[in-house]
Amino acid sequence: MPARVRIKAAGTELDAARLELAPLYEGTDWHADVTTGTFGFRYAAAGDTDMSLRTSTIHGRIEGDIPPGDEYVVQWITTGRAVVDVGRDEVQVESGSPQLFPADRPFRFAYEDYDQRIVHLSKSLVESVAAETGRLTSGGLRFDHTQPVTRQAALDFRDAVSKVSAAAGAGPTPPLLWAELKHSVAASFLRLYEPQNGTLPRELLLPGNAVLRDVVEYLHAHAHLPLTATDIAQRTNLSVRGTQLLFQRVLGCSPLTYLRRIRLQRTRDELLASDPDVTSVADVARAWGFAHVGRFAGTYADEFGEYPSATLHRAA
Amino acid sequence: MKYIVYGENRVMTGDEIAGAVLAYAAALGQNGSTDIVDVPTADDAGFASTTEVLLGPASQIMVEDCPDDELEIEDEGLVAELQRRAAAVGGARFVDAASATSKQHLHDAPADTDTDDPGPSSGSH
Numbered sequence: 226m227p228a229r230v231r232i233k234a235a236g237t238e239l240d241a242a243r244l245e246l247a248p249l250y251e252g253t254d255w256h257a258d259v260t261t262g263t264f265g266f267r268y269a270a271a272g273d274t275d276m277s278l279r280t281s282t283i284h285g286r287i288e289g290d291i292p293p294g295d296e297y298v299v300q301w302i303t304t305g306r307a308v309v310d311v312g313r314d315e316v317q318v319e320s321g322s323p324q325l326f327p328a329d330r331p332f333r334f335a336y337e338d339y340d341q342r343i344v345h346l347s348k349s350l351v352e353s354v355a356a357e358t359g360r361l362t363s364g365g366l367r368f369d370h371t372q373p374v375t376r377q378a379a380l381d382f383r384d385a386v387s388k389v390s391a392a393a394g395a396g397p398t399p400p401l402l403w404a405e406l407k408h409s410v411a412a413s414f415l416r417l418y419e420p421q422n423g424t425l426p427r428e429l430l431l432p433g434n435a436v437l438r439d440v441v442e443y444l445h446a447h448a449h450l451p452l453t454a455t456d457i458a459q460r461t462n463l464s465v466r467g468t469q470l471l472f473q474r475v476l477g478c479s480p481l482t483y484l485r486r487i488r489l490q491r492t493r494d495e496l497l498a499s500d501p502d503v504t505s506v507a508d509v510a511r512a513w514g515f516a517h518v519g520r521f522a523g524t525y526a527d528e529f530g531e532y533p534s535a536t537l538h539r540a541a
Numbered sequence: 542m543k544y545i546v547y548g549e550n551r552v553m554t555g556d557e558i559a560g561a562v563l564a565y566a567a568a569l570g571q572n573g574s575t576d577i578v579d580v581p582t583a584d585d586a587g588f589a590s591t592t593e594v595l596l597g598p599a600s601q602i603m604v605e606d607c608p609d610d611e612l613e614i615e616d617e618g619l620v621a622e623l624q625r626r627a628a629a630v631g632g633a634r635f636v637d638a639a640s641a642t643s644k645q646h647l648h649d650a651p652a653d654t655d656t657d658d659p660g661p662s663s664g665s666h
Contacts, residue, residue, distance in 0.1 A: 485588060507611040514589055517553070518611040521587030 227347070230277040232270035239285070242266040246281075247289060250298075255289030260338055270343075271393060275350045276407045278389055279343040288335035291326065297346045297368070298326040299382070299414060305339025314371045323382050325370045325418050344386055346411055354411040355420060358442045366420045378417045385413040428475050436461055437471055441483070448487045449513070454480060488513045489528055492521075496536040506533045542610055545580065545594065546603040552582050552592045555614035559604045561623035564639035566596040568632020573598050578623065581614050589614075 234245045239257040246268055247255040257264070264285040270277050288311070300323070307318035309326060311333040318324045326332065328348075348366070355366055374382075389406045392398050398406070429438040440460045444452070457480045458468040472480045492513045499509065507518050510533070515521040525533045543559035544551040554562075562578060569576055575597030584590045596602070624636045 485586065488588075505611075510587070511612055515583070515587045516581070516589035516612055516614050517583035517587045519587070519608075520583055520585060524586040 227273040227275040230270055230272050230274060230345075232268065232279075234269075235265075235267040237263060237265045239264055242283065242285070242287060243289075246287070250291045251294060252289045252291050255287065257283075258286040260284070260286050270345075272345070272389075273403075275347045276389075276410060277345045278386065278393070279345065281341040281343060282339070283336065284338055286335070286337045288333065290331055290333050292331045293327075293329050295348050297328050297348060297351055297414065298343060299323050299346070299417070300326070300341055300343040301383070302336075303340045303342070305337055305341075307334070307336045307339055307341070309334050310370065311335050316371060321379075323374060323379050323417060325368060327370045328368055342386070344410065344414075346407075346414060350407060351411050351414060354408060355415055357446050358412070358415065368418045368420060370418075372418060374417050378413070382410075382413045382417045385410045426476060434475055436463075437475055440468070440480070441476075444480070444484050445487055448484060448491055451514070452484060457481075457484075489525065492525070492533065493529060493536060496533055497539070499537060501537045504537065506537055509533070509537075542607040542613065544605050544607045546605055547594060547600070551605075551607075552580050552594065553607055553614070554580050554582050555616070557620045558614065558616060558623075560639035561620045561627075561636070562594065562596070563602065563604050564632065564635035565623045565627040566600060566602050567635040567639075568627040568630050569596050570598045570600075571632060571635075572630040574630060576626065579619075581616050581619070583614065 232249065236242060236245070239259070242257040242264075243255045246266070247253070249268070249270075257266075262284065264283075266281075266283045266285070266287075268279070268281045270279040272278055300318075302318055302320055304320065307324075309316045309318060309324055309332065313332065314327075316324060326334075352366060385406075389410060392402060392406060426441075428434060429441055440457060443460050444457065454465050454468070458465040461468050461471065463471065469479050472478060472483060476483060478486075492509050492515075495509050495512070496504075496506070506522070510518055510521045522532050522534075525536075529536070542553060543556055544553055545559050545562055558580065562580060565576070565578065575595065578594050578596055579591045580594050582590055582592050594600075594602075627633065627636050
């Protein structure tokens with residue numbers, strides 16, 4: 226169970242802001258300064274180590290370094306000025322527009338007279354949701370914080386977050402609902418920032434391919450189930466033939482061929498993650514819809530350049 | 542594992558299924574009727590798939606051995622259903638003959654070809 230997160234801090238002293246806020250981000254070299262009028266800060270966080278929602282308000286100026294951690298941090302401001310990744314890939318944060326903090330390297334930020342909403346998502350939560358939609362490769366996730374976000378994705382993300390606030394405001398959140406809310410925020414985060422090395426073909430990111438993208442995500446999420454061409458077509462609201470043409474035009478293969486590629490990749494992911502002492506290639510192959518280990522091994526070797534047994538033992 | 546040889550095509554499937562299909566084909570042939578059966582198999586890439594096979598008086602099918610695989614294609618429900626259908630068209634004796642052969646194969650009993658037992662309930666033809 227992820228541990229509960231609840232933080233409250235407030236004050237009017239520059240040193241207090243620095244000393245109380247920097248440890249929350251394992252930050253270094255933080256400085257707080259007065260702008261106009263009296264300095265003041267207020268910070269609050271609620272949630273668990275998978276996801277927490279936070280608000281931060283400072284009348285004044287604060288800047289500092291933040292090292293990479295085990296969370297993705299997305300924030301937006303409603304008032305004030307903010308620069309993320311000062312001196313490198315600088316982003317001037319626009320009011321109301323969600324902005325991801327660089328997640329895999331240290332960066333510097335500078336904020337002034339602001340009101341900020343922050344969402345912390347654990348990397349493990351985002352990875353598990355990414356895996357469900359086929360965006361997770363064995364190399365893990367990589368995000369580009371300079372990637373512009375679309376207006377719709379920004380609205381969807383903020384909407385998912387406000388549902389969490391609404392639920393939290395209504396009293397203690399039941400565990401099942403909380404899990405669902407976390408999932409929904411992580412999923413909308415993945416639509417806000419497309420992983421750089423996801424397994425979804427790049428063509429799907431074009432706005433005109435939204436229908437196809439939806440069905441491809443569906444295939445990734447349901448690859449473990451027996452799906453027919455009719456099931457897949459129902460998802461697109463097109464005929465079976467129409468769905469085939471759509472796949473053929475953009476991805477160069479039929480829906481069922483695409484599904485087979487997903488399954489072959491998933492056998493590999495599972496072989497890599499399995500313990501050879503308790504798992505056999507046959508078990509994994511059967512789970513992903515294969516009926517013949519010999520032929521499966523041949524297909525697998527053609528695709529990945531090694532036999533499945535080699536992959537399984539490499540994992541040990 | 543077995544191949545069901547059908548014309549110039551071979552359908553790979555499990556021993557029990559092949560036996561049940563053969564018995565049902567024999568029962569249909571004797572009875573002069575026809576049926577279509579979905580036979581579970583594996584395609585060239587190894588994925589599970591099914592092949593529809595038309596069985597009837599005019600279909601010449603043959604079952605031959607195929608190298609075993611770690612995964613035996615099995616479908617107890619299908620085998621039971623084929624046996625039921627074979628019995629329904631009066632072909633119970635074919636079922637017994639076929640299951641005797643497949644059991645012998647499954648248990649890897651030493652094949653004594655000189656005294657090949659044609660099965661308990663056959664021979665009353």
